[in-house]
Amino acid sequence: MRKRIIILLTGVSIALAGCVEEKVDNNLLPEEISFQVVRAPSARGDMTGKTEYPKDLPFGAYAYFLPAGSTWDADKASAEVYINDVEISYDATNANWHAATTYYWPKQGSLTFFAYSPKTIASHAGFSYDKEGITLNGWDINANPNVDFMVADIAKNKRGNEDNYAYNGVPTLFRHKLARVSVKAKLDDMYENKTINLTSVELTNIKTTGNYVNNNWTGQGAPENIQVYNDASGRLLNKDSVIEIGTQKRIVMPQALAQDAYFKIKYNLTTTIAGGGTDTQLIEKDILIKNVTPAWYTNNDITYTLIISLGTNYIEFDTSVTDWVGYGNMDLTIE
Structure with missing residues (x-):
């Protein structure tokens, strides 16, 4: 009888062992590094109005490792490369940003991240990166029209993915490093028997090249002229609506505007003569840009609205200077 009991209990014990569910501690699994990416509303710290980074625009990133007990500001000289300039793209299936190769967070210590956009910037001959950040020597906005060069705030001493913005990952806050114009x-009033066709807008003596080093632009080259609009048929202006001149906003080099940097504006003034016929005059105006905006600063979006008046024969500027994302306007006028 005892023997049967022992055998029976042994069988039960074996059966129970086979039904035990194996539990996995997720804290022991490696955590994949991903990125949470947004564009900052300003070149400063204010985050009101941040916008989502374009999902179709890959960016570049690299990271350094420091052991536990070390911090970036105190110990970056001894930091070792952990991620060596890889492309980060959006994964629609998993709704996150990551590299093609999977990188995991270290079990101890911390990582410090740098990022820039777009990734194609890395193919430029003057591009380099290190522990001080991104360097972009000899950047030419004419050779790279409307390339929106951005650099993210350094993400120091990170130990895992975070939830600061729209996604889970390394906080990657991009800021525009160029300006946009x-x-x-429009007309200030409607004039009887007269029409105005704007035929040309040119910016003269504008610097179009420079070196981006340590978050500053230096070494701007010789100035050039930028043709914003040039069409003999012109754009017919009126009082009630503001007309876009040119096909798109133009990315420009940040700079203090020189004493010889001008708006050169041309328009045809056509007068209908009593009894039939017309008389057309070509009017040309040169206006010193620095009298309107003394400088184009990094991350500024500047809109110049030319308001043409025949009554006093002047051109007025209704000008807004804003951060690229998030708007706060100021008006400047010249007569």
């Missing part, structure tokens, strides 16, 4: 035009 657009031109609009």
